[in-house]
Structure formats: structure tokens, C-alpha cells
Amino acid sequence: MDRLDGKVALITGAGSGIGRATAHLFAEKGAKVVIADIALVGGQETVKMIKDISCEAAFIETDVTPAAQFELLVNKTVKIYGRLDCAINNAGIDGELARTAECTEGNWDRTISVNLKGVWLCMKYEIPQMLKQGGGVIVNTASIAGLVGTANLPAYSASKHGVVGLTKTAALEYAKEGIRVNAVCPGIVRTPIIDRLLTAMPERSDTFTSLHPIGRIADTHEIASAVLWLCSDDASFVTGHALVADGGYTAQ
Numbered sequence: 001m002d003r004l005d006g007k008v009a010l011i012t013g014a015g016s017g018i019g020r021a022t023a024h025l026f027a028e029k030g031a032k033v034v035i036a037d038i039a040l041v042g043g044q045e046t047v048k049m050i051k052d053i054s055c056e057a058a059f060i061e062t063d064v065t066p067a068a069q070f071e072l073l074v075n076k077t078v079k080i081y082g083r084l085d086c087a088i089n090n091a092g093i094d095g096e097l098a099r100t101a102e103c104t105e106g107n108w109d110r111t112i113s114v115n116l117k118g119v120w121l122c123m124k125y126e127i128p129q130m131l132k133q134g135g136g137v138i139v140n141t142a143s144i145a146g147l148v149g150t151a152n153l154p155a156y157s158a159s160k161h162g163v164v165g166l167t168k169t170a171a172l173e174y175a176k177e178g179i180r181v182n183a184v185c186p187g188i189v190r191t192p193i194i195d196r197l198l199t200a201m202p203e204r205s206d207t208f209t210s211l212h213p214i215g216r217i218a219d220t221h222e223i224a225s226a227v228l229w230l231c232s233d234d235a236s237f238v239t240g241h242a243l244v245a246d247g248g249y250t251a252q
Contacts, residue, residue, distance in 0.1 A: 005030030013091030015042025115159035135178025171240030187246030213248030
């Protein structure tokens with residue numbers, strides 16, 4: 001039996017990058033997967049990839065900032081598959097590069113809204129469904145920027161620190177009710193955002209690589225594997241934890 005056989009997983013931001021890799025891996029391991037993303041084409045492509053390996057998936061176009069949309073997403077997930085066992089709250093943006101005093105109010109509000117408020121709204125509607133079922137697992141995508149300072153990304157760093165704190169708080173609140181809540185904190189990962197940046201500034205490739213003692217940046221599937229473990233019964237005694245997958249970055 002695969003590690004997630006018969007489970008239902010909802011993954012936001014699964015139209016590309018870490019979310020897509022996680023959705024694909026979860027499907028391979030037996031889960032029925034709901035893909036949620038604001039990107040229609042990307043979300044549909046992820047579903048096709050999963051169906052091409054004869055696994056189950058559905059796409060629901062979703063913006064994670066309005067509460068009503070996420071309430072509807074959880075309701076649709078339950079309507080399609082009957083329950084919600086695993087929720088991976090992964091949707092996020094990097095925001096604009098600027099020092100703290102030059103960060104615009106618009107950039108601050110948008111980044112906090114998507115990265116932090118979005119995760120809170122996800123849990124606000126996922127948790128009641130899990131309570132009805134007697135339990136579930138939530139994994140929130142944070143970042144190494146949620147553990148250490150990150151120059152020129154004040155809103156992003158603040159939002160990811162917030163995700164770690166929110167994760168620990170929710171874990172304490174629902175630990176005795178069968179819901180585990182953890183976060184994953186990746187280092188630099190080869191996602192479409194990083195690929196676009198390296199295409200525009202190829203000279204940064206060596207810089208990004210050198211930041212990690214392991215000598216390279218991560219592949220999305222490596223982060224997906226960490227999320228899989230957190231959602232599996234192998235991690236049954238793990239809650240309130242920020243799992244670092246950063247090639248040694250924060251050990252320096």
C-alpha cells in the first residue's frame with residue numbers, strides 16, 4: 001500500500017513549481033488530489049500530468065485571498081471526493097525587491113495578503129472540515145526567509161516568519177483533536193520564478209549555488225518529498241515543526 005493510499009489532498013499553488021511536484025508525488029503515492037491555483041492553464045496542465053499516470057485529480061480555479069473563494073474550494077473538494085485528509089497551503093508570491101524603507105505599501109499589502117493571510121484563510125476553512133472527520137494534516141509552505149533575515153525582501157520575509165508562527169499556533173490549538181500542522185522551509189528551489197530570474201540574470205546562478213553548502217539549489221521534487229513525509233503516518237508524532245530543506249543554508 002502506498003503512503004497516501006485513499007487520502008484526499010488539497011494543494012494550493014499547484015499549477016507549477018513546488019505545488020505541481022507535490023501534487024504529482026502525492027498522486028503517485030495513492031492520493032486523490034485537488035489542484036487549486038489562480039493560473040488556469042497551469043492548473044489544468046498539472047491535472048493532465050496526473051491523469052496521464054492513471055491517477056485521480058481535479059482542478060478548481062482559486063484566488064487564495066478572498067475568504068469566500070477558499071470556503072467554496074473546501075466545499076467543492078468535499079463534494080468531489082467526500083473528505084479532506086491533507087492540505088498543503090503552498091500558494092505564494094515573492095514580491096518586489098527593495099530595502100525596507102523603499103518597500104511600497106502596495107507591495108507590502110499584496111505580499112502579506114497572499115503569503116500570510118492566504119495561509120490563515122486556508123486553515124480557517126480546512127480545519128473545521130478536518131474536525132468533522134476526526135483529524136487531518138496541514139503543511140504550510142514557509143521558507144528559509146521565515147527563519148532568518150532576507151535583505152531586500154522585507155514583506156516576503158515578514159510573511160514567511162508569520163507563516164511559521166501561525167503554523168506553531170495552530171498546531172498547539174488542534175494537537176489533541178487529531179490535526180497535525182507543520183511547515184516546510186525550502187532554500188532556493190528551481191521553480192519558474194527562479195528560472196525566469198536566471199534567464200534574465202544568468203550571472204546569479206553561481207551566487208545562488210554558493211549560498212547552499214551542499215553545492216546546488218534544490219529540485220522541486222526534493223521539497224515535495226519533505227511535504228510527503230510530513231503528511232504521512234511516518235510523521236505521526238510531528239506537529240508544530242518548521243522542517244528545513246535548504247542544503248545547509250541556515251546551518252552557516
